Amino acid sequence: MISLTSPVETRAHGWPAGAKLAALCAATVVLFATNALLWHGVFLALTLGLYALPGALFLRTGIVRLRPLWIFAAVILLWHLVTADLRAGLVIVMRMMTAVALANLVTMTTRLSDMMGVVRWLLTPFRAFGLRTDLVELAMALVIRFTPVLADKGRMLALAWRARAVRRLGWRIITPFAVLAIDDAEHVADALRARGGL
Amino acid sequence: MERSLTLIALFAALIAALGLIPKFTLGFGVPITAQTLGVMLCGTVLGARRGGLAVLLFIALVALGLPLLAGGRGGLGVFATPSTGFLIGWPVGAFVCGLIMERSRRLPVAWAAGIASVLGGIVVIYVFGVAGLMRALDKSALESLGLVTAFIPGDLIKAVLAGLITAGLARARPASLLSRG
Numbered sequence: 001m002i003s004l005t006s007p008v009e010t011r012a013h014g015w016p017a018g019a020k021l022a023a024l025c026a027a028t029v030v031l032f033a034t035n036a037l038l039w040h041g042v043f044l045a046l047t048l049g050l051y052a053l054p055g056a057l058f059l060r061t062g063i064v065r066l067r068p069l070w071i072f073a074a075v076i077l078l079w080h081l082v083t084a085d086l087r088a089g090l091v092i093v094m095r096m097m098t099a100v101a102l103a104n105l106v107t108m109t110t111r112l113s114d115m116m117g118v119v120r121w122l123l124t125p126f127r128a129f130g131l132r133t134d135l136v137e138l139a140m141a142l143v144i145r146f147t148p149v150l151a152d153k154g155r156m157l158a159l160a161w162r163a164r165a166v167r168r169l170g171w172r173i174i175t176p177f178a179v180l181a182i183d184d185a186e187h188v189a190d191a192l193r194a195r196g197g198l
Numbered sequence: 199m200e201r202s203l204t205l206i207a208l209f210a211a212l213i214a215a216l217g218l219i220p221k222f223t224l225g226f227g228v229p230i231t232a233q234t235l236g237v238m239l240c241g242t243v244l245g246a247r248r249g250g251l252a253v254l255l256f257i258a259l260v261a262l263g264l265p266l267l268a269g270g271r272g273g274l275g276v277f278a279t280p281s282t283g284f285l286i287g288w289p290v291g292a293f294v295c296g297l298i299m300e301r302s303r304r305l306p307v308a309w310a311a312g313i314a315s316v317l318g319g320i321v322v323i324y325v326f327g328v329a330g331l332m333r334a335l336d337k338s339a340l341e342s343l344g345l346v347t348a349f350i351p352g353d354l355i356k357a358v359l360a361g362l363i364t365a366g367l368a369r370a371r372p373a374s375l376l377s378r379g
Contacts, residue, residue: 003264003265004264004265004272004273005263024274028278065273068279069279072280072281075345076335079337088336092334092336096279099278100275101275103273103276103277104274104275106274107263108273110263112262112263112264115262115263119262135203138203139206139207139210139255140207140258142203142208142211143207143210143211143256143259144259146211147214147215147218150214150215151214151215151218154216171232171359171363174216174235174359174363175363175367175370177212177216178212178363178367179367179371181208181209181211181212181215182205182208182243182367182374184204185201185205185207185374186201186204186374188204188207188208189203189204190200192203192204193200198199
C-alpha cells in the first residue's frame with residue numbers, strides 16, 4: 001500500500017517520530033498564540049524554507065499537497081474583503097497554510113512503521129485497563145491489507161455493472177460491495193479461529 | 199471476538215475502498231463521495247461500539263499517513279485543515295448511528311437505519327464540523343454553517359441510501375447485522 005511518506009530521503013527521516021510529533025504540537029500552539037500578520041508571514045516563509053531544503057522535487061510535492069486548501073483561502077479572503085478586514089483574513093489563511101504544511105512535513109518525513117511505533121507507545125498505558133494492543137495492531141494490518149483487495153472487488157463490481165447496464169454507476173452497487181466486505185470478514189474470522197483464535 | 203475484530207477492520211477498509219472506487223452519480227447527475235455513507239453504514243450495521251471503533255481505526259490510519267480519504271488525501275495535515283472537525287466527528291457519528299439503531303428494534307430496519315443516519319451521520323457530524331470551522335476560520339456558528347449548507351441535501355440523500363442499503367444487508371446477511379443481533 002502506498003503511503004504519503006516522501007520517497008526523497010531527508011535527514012528528518014532518521015529523527016525519532018515522537019520528537020517530530022511533539023515539535024509539531026508545539027509549533028501549532030505557537031501559531032495560534034499570535035495574531036500578528038508579520039509573524040505569520042515569517043512562519044510561512046520559514047516553513048516553505050524547510051520544504052526547499054531537501055530539493056525542488058520535495059518542495060513541489062509539498063505544494064501540491066496544499067492544493068485542497070485553496071477553496072478555504074478563497075472563501076476567507078473574499079469574506080474579509082467584503083467586511084473590509086483583509087488583514088485578519090490574511091492571518092487566518094497564512095496560519096491555516098503553515099499549520100497544514102508543517103503537519104504534512106511530519107507525515108512526509110516519517111515512515112509508517114515509525115508512526116506505528118508511536119501509536120504502540122501511546123497505547124501502552126491503556127494495557128493496564130485491559131486494552132489488548134496486539135489486537136489494535138492486528139486490526140490496523142488487516143485494514144492495510146484489505147483496502148486494496150476490497151477496492152479491486154469494487155472495481156470488478158463497477159465493470160460488471162457497466163457491462164450489463166445502460167445507466168451510469170448508481171448507489172445500488174454499494175449493497176453487494178458491503179456484502180463482499182462482510183463475507184471477507186467472516187472468512188478471516190474463521191481463518192483466525194482455525195489458527196488458534198485471538 | 200474474532201468476528202468483531204475482522205468486521206471492524208473490514209468496515210474500516212470498506213470506508214477506504216469507497217473512496218477508491220469510481221465516483222457514482224445520483225439520478226440527477228450529482229456526483230457524491232461515498233465515504234460518509236460508509237461511516238453511516240458502520241453504525242447501522244455494526245452497532246454503536248463496533249461501528250465507532252471501525253471509523254476510529256480508519257481515522258487513525260489516515261493520521262498515520264495512509265492516503266485513504268477520497269482523492270488520496272491523508273496524513274497529519276488533514277487534521278490541520280479547517281474541515282477537520284467533520285473527520286473528528288465521524289467516529290462519534292457512527293457511534294450515535296449505532297446507538298439509535300440498537301435502541302429502535304421495533305422499527306423496520308430501513309426506517310431505523312435512515313433515522314439513525316440522519317441523527318448520527320448528519321447532525322452529530324455537522325456539530326463537530328461546524329465547531330471545527332468556527333475555531334479554524336474565526337467565524338460564528340451561523341456563518342460556519344452557511345459555508346457547508348450546500349452539502350446537507352447530498353448528505354440527506356446518503357442517509358436515505360444508508361437506510362435502504364442496511365435493509366438490503368439485513369436480508370442478504372442477517373447474521374452479520376450486529377446492531378440488531
